[in-house]
Amino acid sequence: MHHELACLTARLRVLAARLRDLGDDGYSTEAVIVTALLVILAITVIGVISAKVIAKVNSINL
Numbered sequence: 001m002h003h004e005l006a007c008l009t010a011r012l013r014v015l016a017a018r019l020r021d022l023g024d025d026g027y028s029t030e031a032v033i034v035t036a037l038l039v040i041l042a043i044t045v046i047g048v049i050s051a052k053v054i055a056k057v058n059s060i061n062l
Helices: 002-022 027-058
Strands: none
Touching: 002 027
């Protein structure tokens, strides 16, 4: 899981660098890209948390 987050962080940094190099293409494009990146990050975090919760639930013996 940690490796996946590190890869995602690296990809976000590369995308941010590309955006800086593009110049001023307008606020709306920038807002859409930032929003999309935040959604991807949120989905990843939810996936990591749910995997940990499911693993914990499966480890409980009744």
